[in-house]
Amino acid sequence: MDGNSLSVIKLKNILLVTVPDDPGDDTIQELQNKVLNAIEKYESKGLILDISNVNILDSFFARTISETTQMVALMGGQTVIAGMQPAVAITATELGLHLGKAISTLDVDKALDIFTDNFKTV
Amino acid sequence: MPYINSHSNSRYISAFDKWQEQKDFVKFTKDDEEALKKMHPTAMKYADDFVEKLYEHLMSHPDTKRFLSDEKTLNRLKLAQKAYFLDLTSGDYGEEYFNSRLKVGIVHQRIGLPPRIYMTTYCYYMQLIIPTIYGNPDFDAETANAIFMALYKIINLDQELAISAYIHATDEVISRQSEEIMEMSTPVIQIWDGVVAAPIIGTLDSGRTQQFMERLLEKIVETNSPVALVDITGVPQIDTATAQHLIDTINAVKLLGSQVIITGVRPVIAQTLVHLGIDLTDIITRPSMAAGLKVALDKLSIKVTDMSKTTQGS
Amino acid sequence: MGCENTGECHIGSEGDIVTCRKVIRNVATAAGFGMTDVTRIVTAVSELARNVYVHAESTGMMRWNILQQPGKVGIELIFEDQGKGIADIDQAMEAGFTTANSMGMGLSGVKRLMDEMLISSELGVGTTVRVVKWGRIK
Numbered sequence: 280m281d282g283n284s285l286s287v288i289k290l291k292n293i294l295l296v297t298v299p300d301d302p303g304d305d306t307i308q309e310l311q312n313k314v315l316n317a318i319e320k321y322e323s324k325g326l327i328l329d330i331s332n333v334n335i336l337d338s339f340f341a342r343t344i345s346e347t348t349q350m351v352a353l354m355g356g357q358t359v360i361a362g363m364q365p366a367v368a369i370t371a372t373e374l375g376l377h378l379g380k381a382i383s384t385l386d387v388d389k390a391l392d393i394f395t396d397n398f399k400t401v
Numbered sequence: 402m403p404y405i406n407s408h409s410n411s412r413y414i415s416a417f418d419k420w421q422e423q424k425d426f427v428k429f430t431k432d433d434e435e436a437l438k439k440m441h442p443t444a445m446k447y448a449d450d451f452v453e454k455l456y457e458h459l460m461s462h463p464d465t466k467r468f469l470s471d472e473k474t475l476n477r478l479k480l481a482q483k484a485y486f487l488d489l490t491s492g493d494y495g496e497e498y499f500n501s502r503l504k505v506g507i508v509h510q511r512i513g514l515p516p517r518i519y520m521t522t523y524c525y526y527m528q529l530i531i532p533t534i535y536g537n538p539d540f541d542a543e544t545a546n547a548i549f550m551a552l553y554k555i556i557n558l559d560q561e562l563a564i565s566a567y568i569h570a571t572d573e574v575i576s577r578q579s580e581e582i583m584e585m586s587t588p589v590i591q592i593w594d595g596v597v598a599a600p601i602i603g604t605l606d607s608g609r610t611q612q613f614m615e616r617l618l619e620k621i622v623e624t625n626s627p628v629a630l631v632d633i634t635g636v637p638q639i640d641t642a643t644a645q646h647l648i649d650t651i652n653a654v655k656l657l658g659s660q661v662i663i664t665g666v667r668p669v670i671a672q673t674l675v676h677l678g679i680d681l682t683d684i685i686t687r688p689s690m691a692a693g694l695k696v697a698l699d700k701l702s703i704k705v706t707d708m709s710k711t712t713q714g715s
Numbered sequence: 716m717g718c719e720n721t722g723e724c725h726i727g728s729e730g731d732i733v734t735c736r737k738v739i740r741n742v743a744t745a746a747g748f749g750m751t752d753v754t755r756i757v758t759a760v761s762e763l764a765r766n767v768y769v770h771a772e773s774t775g776m777m778r779w780n781i782l783q784q785p786g787k788v789g790i791e792l793i794f795e796d797q798g799k800g801i802a803d804i805d806q807a808m809e810a811g812f813t814t815a816n817s818m819g820m821g822l823s824g825v826k827r828l829m830d831e832m833l834i835s836s837e838l839g840v841g842t843t844v845r846v847v848k849w850g851r852i853k
Binding site: 304334338364365369373374375 | 729730732733736737740750751753754755757758761762765823824825827828
């Protein structure tokens, strides 16, 4: 699982990244870099991390998500975490992990709703 | 095998260690093993006779007869009994012996044979064996006493093992049942498109919370529900640990992208929460499930209309 | 007990953390652990393997054993490194303590995920962490 297996998809003014099931540290680091570069390039207002395939979220991954969320916010975007698996959510809670300012949604559809609703009000 | 043993603290193996301690405690020594070995030829001589007598005795009492239903079982038991009896004087009381004695307790528990029968049967057994020690021309008084004492010790150890295994097997049945009850007492149901509800009845301990959390989260994902009502009307009292378990559940649900509304907060629960200094201000709480459902429907922008009132009004 | 019930993984690079996770996911799933327990076990492996990788001066090792008992199954994981050791284990076990790349939830968090946890460490010699998780066979 190397970094170049990740692709950042641009959908109008938001970005969508599907994270693989068992991402290594290098993949996670690559994710942050690719996302920040894409935000700069497209001036995106939002980032959706589709983690519905992810079956492990450890403290390193959580910290990277939390930091990426902060960095994306500094560049004017909102991060949404979509589709976390129940087993992953339970483990993360027991481990005491936080995802910082990232919002969670049940799936990518509901994440898209957040952005369309927000843009309507803006 | 030795590698695995040295690293596994399984209860099974540590129980065998415990048994070694038990042997030391009752002072069951090499001398006892030797004494029992001296008894072995006598045991061989009388084994078939004893087994016949024992089963004759068991068959003459309705309380024990009911466990000896058919000829086939009876013959199988007689063979097992003979082996069991000969093991007593084999001189080898290691792990194999230990396991065979544990099995007695486990099997008795499974077939519902009460310890009362096991113990009294053993007593009858002793009445058959003892005369063959003291009436034996091969043994002088000292040897006979040594054999008797060794036999007394090993039978005591036997009984302890069988009864402990019996209790352990019963405990397992109880814990399995309580797990089933636990599951039944916290159903998670979808009550509206996008709303699940979970009434909790009874105390929330950590084992139960883990199970509950798992089922609640799975149901939320399965039904794609943005709101979950957790009703605590049936929770008799709340303490810091219970509150922490609730907060854990709420946080895990939040990670999924759904929201918990706690309903059924009775006055006494509200008082306890404030007195304990538990902060639930970030969490939506309502006194009743009905009030919670209203909040849920509002969140989903669902409007429920009372048709009778609408028609009357227009 | 065949060799599939016991084994070891070398931890010498960042990539080995993922290898440890994959191996243990297969072992724990085959042993009969439920989905949530498998996730707990694999997450603990990730934390502890990263700990070995980050702290060990040289390299480390993960060993596993499947423990079998009537009605239940266990997995024992032992992480060893020849690193600089932990000066104060009690302090290291406190939530929020951190020395390297983590959220400071590492060791204390792992304790919540597993049923048993034992750490022994000697300064300049290395650290051994032993964790066990028990599960009921369905």
